[in-house]
Amino acid sequence: MTTKNTTDTVTESTLFISSDNLLNTWLGHRRLTRRVIEAFPEDKLFNYSIGGMRTFSEMMKEIIDIGGPGIRGIATDNWENTGSLDKHTLNPEDSTKEGLLRLLDEGTAEIMEYWPQISEERFQEMTTVFGQYEGQVFSSILYFIDNEIHHRAQGTVYLRGLGIEPPAFWNRD
Amino acid sequence: MTTKNTTDTVTESTLFISSDNLLNTWLGHRRLTRRVIEAFPEDKLFNYSIGGMRTFSEMMKEIIDIGGPGIRGIATDNWENTGSLDKHTLNPEDSTKEGLLRLLDEGTAEIMEYWPQISEERFQEMTTVFGQYEGQVFSSILYFIDNEIHHRAQGTVYLRGLGIEPPAFWNRD
Numbered sequence: 451m452t453t454k455n456t457t458d459t460v461t462e463s464t465l466f467i468s469s470d471n472l473l474n475t476w477l478g479h480r481r482l483t484r485r486v487i488e489a490f491p492e493d494k495l496f497n498y499s500i501g502g503m504r505t506f507s508e509m510m511k512e513i514i515d516i517g518g519p520g521i522r523g524i525a526t527d528n529w530e531n532t533g534s535l536d537k538h539t540l541n542p543e544d545s546t547k548e549g550l551l552r553l554l555d556e557g558t559a560e561i562m563e564y565w566p567q568i569s570e571e572r573f574q575e576m577t578t579v580f581g582q583y584e585g586q587v588f589s590s591i592l593y594f595i596d597n598e599i600h601h602r603a604q605g606t607v608y609l610r611g612l613g614i615e616p617p618a619f620w621n622r623d
Numbered sequence: 624m625t626t627k628n629t630t631d632t633v634t635e636s637t638l639f640i641s642s643d644n645l646l647n648t649w650l651g652h653r654r655l656t657r658r659v660i661e662a663f664p665e666d667k668l669f670n671y672s673i674g675g676m677r678t679f680s681e682m683m684k685e686i687i688d689i690g691g692p693g694i695r696g697i698a699t700d701n702w703e704n705t706g707s708l709d710k711h712t713l714n715p716e717d718s719t720k721e722g723l724l725r726l727l728d729e730g731t732a733e734i735m736e737y738w739p740q741i742s743e744e745r746f747q748e749m750t751t752v753f754g755q756y757e758g759q760v761f762s763s764i765l766y767f768i769d770n771e772i773h774h775r776a777q778g779t780v781y782l783r784g785l786g787i788e789p790p791a792f793w794n795r796d
Contacts, residue, residue: 463638463641464641464642464643464742464743464746465636465638465641465642465743465746465747466639466640466641466642466644466645466743466746466761466764467639467640467645467746467761467765468636468637468638468639469637469638469639470637471639471759471761471762472639472640475762475765479769500673500780500783500784501780501782501783501784501785501786502783503780503783569637570637570638570639573637573638573639573640574638586644588639588640588644589644589648591639592640592648593793596652596772597792599769599772599773599776600772600773600775600776600779600792601776602773602776603772603773603774603775603776603777604776604777604779604780606773606777607673607674607676607777607780607781608780609674610673610674610675610676611673611674612674613674619770619773620766
């Protein structure tokens with residue numbers, strides 16, 4: 451695993467980040483995502499938007515639908531019951547700030563449960579996630595995380611539009 | 624480098640992504656960032672904002688100040704002439720869409736120049752970037768990229784606020 455490079459040029463197998471450290475990075479993002487949801491006034495999660503975009507609760511439902519089910523699918527290679535990524539509708543009983551936070555936490559727990567089952571070889575394999583998106587596993591997972599950062603950032607503009615200071619981007623505790 | 628795990632549990636050194644693949648992921652993000660800048664009407668880059676936030680050109684100057692100089696600093700362990708991260712002011716001669724895109728491209732070229740000099744061991748080392756932020760190198764680099772995704776996403780809300788459809792998030796070509 452730690453074969454030294456004898457030249458000053460990296461090779462294709464040069465480790466950038468380990469599985470453990472990438473998971474920890476993601477969990478830090480999840481803590482920040484949770485704080486951004488918490489910062490919204492409850493009604494604004496469901497009825498505020500800018501420029502015809504979706505509400506922040508709809509964006510966060512997408513993040514919830516991708517993270518836990520995506521890692522479970524990758525770990526088990528079983529994509530039944532992971533849903534599709536075409537629509538992201540909250541059930542009426544989940545349509546509160548508390549409900550949204552609970553779903554996010556359940557997704558985070560699913561990520562933590564299935565992550566340790568993904569091997570180094572699996573991270574590099576080609577796969578098709580959610581039955582439709584082909585790519586190497588690491589690339590799909592980075593897409594999940596990048597998509598979370600992307601929509602969370604959009605939420606921070608909503609917060610500013612509402613006159614609320616967003617949680618600090620650098621704080622992942 | 625490819626020691627197999629004999630259990631189904633990952634270890635601390637399990638490779639998630641290689642250096643080459645992480646660089647390619649970042650370069651894909653850079654292409655998207657470039658398209659988001661291009662999508663702005665020239666004047667709106669410098670005079671439009673929501674909720675008292677910075678203009679998109681100011682956010683992008685931050686991204687420019689971090690990416691190239693950050694990778695150069697990490698590769699050489701020399702942080703002279705990389706500037707500080709306290710302010711991000713465009714020179715008058717760079718204060719056009721063309722100037723901003725040129726600076727972004729110069730930063731991308733610097734990332735590509737210095738990246739191959741960073742070894743696997745260096746990616747895992749503790750370091751202090753820009754003379755003030757301590758952490759492991761991989762963590763600092765992911766912060767650079769995540770910060771680019773974050774501010775670019777804020778720019779997509781600006782575009783929507785201006786009635787302009789942003790470039791597709793999934794397209795990194």
